[in-house]
Amino acid sequence: MTGIMLIASLSVANTFVLGGNGQGNSAGATVPLEDAEWTVMVYLDGDNNLESFALSDLAEMEAVGSVDGVNVIVLMDTYAAIPGTHWYLMDGPNEHHIELVDGVYQSHCDCDLVAGGCPGELNMGDPATLTYFVETAMASAPADHYMLDLWDHGGGWYGLCTDDTGDEDGVRDSLSLDETANAIDAALPEGVKLDIIAYDACFMGCIEAAYENRNVADYMVASITTVPGAGWDYTMFLNYMHLLDKMDPGLVCEVAVDAYIDSYEIYCAGAGIGGFPYVSCSMMDLGEVDRLVGVDAEVGVDKLSDELLRLVENPSYRGAIESAEAQTPQIQFKGEIFPFADIGSLLMLLGENIPEISDLTEGTFDLLRAAVPYSESITTDLGAEACLNTYGLSIYFTQSVEKYRESYGDLSRGLDFAQDTNWNEFLDLFCMD
Numbered sequence: 001m002t003g004i005m006l007i008a009s010l011s012v013a014n015t016f017v018l019g020g021n022g023q024g025n026s027a028g029a030t031v032p033l034e035d036a037e038w039t040v041m042v043y044l045d046g047d048n049n050l051e052s053f054a055l056s057d058l059a060e061m062e063a064v065g066s067v068d069g070v071n072v073i074v075l076m077d078t079y080a081a082i083p084g085t086h087w088y089l090m091d092g093p094n095e096h097h098i099e100l101v102d103g104v105y106q107s108h109c110d111c112d113l114v115a116g117g118c119p120g121e122l123n124m125g126d127p128a129t130l131t132y133f134v135e136t137a138m139a140s141a142p143a144d145h146y147m148l149d150l151w152d153h154g155g156g157w158y159g160l161c162t163d164d165t166g167d168e169d170g171v172r173d174s175l176s177l178d179e180t181a182n183a184i185d186a187a188l189p190e191g192v193k194l195d196i197i198a199y200d201a202c203f204m205g206c207i208e209a210a211y212e213n214r215n216v217a218d219y220m221v222a223s224i225t226t227v228p229g230a231g232w233d234y235t236m237f238l239n240y241m242h243l244l245d246k247m248d249p250g251l252v253c254e255v256a257v258d259a260y261i262d263s264y265e266i267y268c269a270g271a272g273i274g275g276f277p278y279v280s281c282s283m284m285d286l287g288e289v290d291r292l293v294g295v296d297a298e299v300g301v302d303k304l305s306d307e308l309l310r311l312v313e314n315p316s317y318r319g320a321i322e323s324a325e326a327q328t329p330q331i332q333f334k335g336e337i338f339p340f341a342d343i344g345s346l347l348m349l350l351g352e353n354i355p356e357i358s359d360l361t362e363g364t365f366d367l368l369r370a371a372v373p374y375s376e377s378i379t380t381d382l383g384a385e386a387c388l389n390t391y392g393l394s395i396y397f398t399q400s401v402e403k404y405r406e407s408y409g410d411l412s413r414g415l416d417f418a419q420d421t422n423w424n425e426f427l428d429l430f431c432m433d
Helices: 002-006 051-062 111-115 127-140 177-187 207-212 234-243 249-264 286-293 301-311 315-327 343-353 355-371 416-420 423-432
Strands: 036-046 070-078 085-089 098-101 104-107 143-151 160-163 173-175 194-200 217-222 278-285 340-342 374-379 394-396
Touching: 036 051, 036 127, 036 160, 051 070, 051 098, 051 234, 070 127, 070 234, 085 111, 111 127, 127 177, 143 249, 173 177, 177 207, 194 249, 207 217, 207 286, 207 394, 207 416, 217 249, 217 286, 234 249, 249 278, 249 374, 278 286, 278 355, 286 301, 286 355, 301 315, 301 343, 301 355, 301 423, 315 343, 340 343, 343 355, 343 394, 394 423, 416 423
Parallel strands: 036 070, 036 143, 143 194, 194 217
Antiparallel strands: 070 085, 098 104, 160 173, 217 278, 278 374, 340 394
């Protein structure tokens, strides 16, 4: 949707190594790996203005390859560099699939090996494409554990994975959260979940996305902030993963967070990346996220929604809520209309401003800490105004009628968080009153 494309994607120097024929495996490598412990599946949607970063990130994956029990399989779509959409199954280290010959990109894809032929031009914003990707990747590169990485523009509850080539009529398309979760569920065998769903995309570290994914994955890795255009450093992530003595899903999530933060540490010094003041990444336990939302429970975000809906019509309480909203760090970038608030900071401020709900906010804060067991961030040296105070999970929150989007509560969108809680009803009243 158009809101996703409003996000500014920041350029970070990233070397894209071209060369090699991309055909055949390095000595001793078998593709796909036999008896693999993990398969990392990357849905690489570069059919938009992130195309150059998609090519760079593919090269970062190739630098490590599929080795030591970890398969890396990619479905990549570009805007103009490479016609069509193609499968790439990483070989051994430094086996390159893309060449630049006389100024023209040449693709040495693995479509025959993975899918019995090239699939043509796919719409990465179509949930059917995501289902096809997960089904085919799991069948082609079986493993004990699976990580799905969704790569592209993101907009929190607005959705993700914008495809500028779009549908059969050429209309730009993207995936809603509901479409994404349903597409994954359709691809998974009955009773099976992904071990990890990860987002190399802006603003996806929100409770709306985490709650939507509770039935398709055990863990989630995402950022509550804008992700710079270069995204994850895949060479660093895969190398960190291989350093683990035991590739437990929780530990893989932790090294994914560490690799992301470490890769930006040098860039976030001083004035930051092009003035961008912070990066953040979190691991979410989706079973605990379900308890944090706590539908019909006596503690949790659902109960908080009910209480705020009751209190907001009282002028004395309304002022306390407005004060909490105004003081909560808003997770947005350069005035973009993505008003996501840090849940932990919000809970503390609401408890301080409205003592009668302090037991509820404290209990909900405890649930938050269980739901986000690992979170890291970096801020610049610009002072307090650049400081990101985060507990690792955001929620859609604003008191501005200009910024609020009524479509948040549109049940036809299928957003589970809006359907199962009164948060959208609270926002409707809070913003419109």
